[in-house]
Amino acid sequence: MITASVPKVDLSKFPRRALLEGPTPIQHLPRLSAHLGGVNVFVKREDLNGLGGGGNKLRKLEFLIGEALAVGADTIITVGARQSNHARLTAAAAARVGLKCELVLTRAVPRFDADYLDNGNILLDDLFAARVHDLPGSANSLQFAEERANELRAQGRNVYVCPLGGSSAIGCLGYADCAAEIMAQSSAADLSFDRIVVPNGSSGMHAGLVAGFVALGLDPSFVTGFTVYGNAEQAYSITLDKANQTARLIDPNLRVNGNAISINEGQLGPGYGIPTDSMRAAVRLLASTEGLLLDPVYSGKAFAGLVESATSRKYLAGQNILFVMTGGLPGLFAYRSEF
Template sequence: MNSASLPTLDLSAFPRSVLLEGPTPIQHLPRLSAHLGGADIYVKRDDLTGLGGGGNKLRKLEFLIGEALAGGADTIITVGARQSNHARLTAAAAARVGLACELVLTRTVPRFDHDYIENGNVVLDALFGAHVHDLPGSANALQFAEDRANELRAQGRNVYVCPLGGSSPAGCLGYADCAAELVAQSHAQGLSFDRIVVPNGSGGMHAGLVAGFIAMGLDPLRIAAFTVLANASHAHAVTLDKANQTVRLIDPDLRVDRDAISIDDAQLGPGYGIPTDGMRAAVRLMASKEGLLLDPVYTGKAFAGVVDNVSAGKYPAEQKILFLMSGGMPGLFAYRNEF
């Protein structure tokens, strides 16, 4: 494929606030690949987005903050679990562009130790100047956020409410854009990946990548996800719906078929944010072989799936696997006792 025929994606019609410094690198992991003895493993370093401690949510926030500013917002409110990476990066992005920020954080994960409640992302939320609402796990965070937004609107504020994980159709455009970035980088480096593996939480990253591939006329079946939030059936339904909403933003005539979404829940364990032996082993393996830090909630579990699939021969030696490192490193400090 020559550069003239390289698929591209034009998202210039959508409001955007630039928060990334440019494409994130693709890196080969030779020592880890040799240790596992199967597929050749590469990583897409979306943990290296510089703002706010880095992480994949900044891609979504470029379009979400863009939409908020285009609508004249002076305040952004979002929701998440106590150690939400999305909440941290929303607070950082808001600080960067001058928006007031409120975070509605629920104690969804059944962890009550001091590190989880007060360390990790929570420390950074405060440093970025966000006002945090601390709610019990049973609370309806989005309803609370909408009610709070209406209170502020009654005071004359212009409030933008951002959903869980930033995974609205506008937010998912960030990963449609990442799909185009991946295509260009792979071509420039002479690489062709047999599989692209991602964590699936709120589903926006996975949905956006699939939508981007389809919008460029490429096969999305190479994208596989390990769910860290819900069982495979529920995650599939949510991701398929978001992928369809996103691709129709790009081109109303396009659609995503059910078989374009591949999700495995083998690494979910007891539930979201609850550690597993596989996660701990994957975090230690990546750190000790390549000096890279996975997080305990998303990439740790998803990479445990990569390790298992290599060990089982599902990703054999002749294949090249790209793992998307979505960030979340501050969460390691909230899970200190697990290591």
């Protein structure tokens, strides 16, 4: 549980380019809370960031773009699935700061309808003037990105390659900073959270929050990640490794223990990007009770986990649960046929 003190995480030594307008609000959801039997549900509105349609990846990109500019890059390349939110926001951030952008996108999700292939994030990638490399699902996208970067370097370009989800240790610093932001907001509101719930895809947001809470001297095990990409064992291993890498960037003496990482795979379903009935129900529930929209790949599945935890009484009436609402709204339009 979050305590009252509000120490800071000093990230001043890292290059950073501001992409957010300021702290994102924490909002209470009274109608949903009543529907869930009195569990007090709050949302951290990462979807309200203005640039590029908003979303949590902008926190990582503040540090990734900052590092790219610091090394004199003129081009940024990143990787993801065809409807990647991270790719869309990388393209938007690149447009904001004047970098050329190339996206290496794989058809990792077995969907072939026109909405998925050409609407949603992929439409916005084009509007942000990114060059898209369309690869089959079996392709090694990062290898392709590195080879493409070398081609451009041979032409005299300075290229920065950004990993899946922006989830390098540098990118994860964005969510270490967010941990301090949550602390400051909870202290100002005289509020404490019994649980923080996040989607866990490329693991960067979860790892960054854990590293941030460790740097703040808090037990981070109250953060629960619902994996939407790999199974629990895979997600646990990746999250712990990235949390430790990030913590050591902040302070070489920091360590993240294995019991700090809580992963639940109960909402993964058949796999990444594949809809589930519980996801559809969760998206409709939040929309119909609070007028808020979740994406179908990340937040929709994680929020379904929150709902299941409340209805099964893993979360109890009177407890305060904070859900990190990651954005990804354009993905809804790519999944139109599922609703």
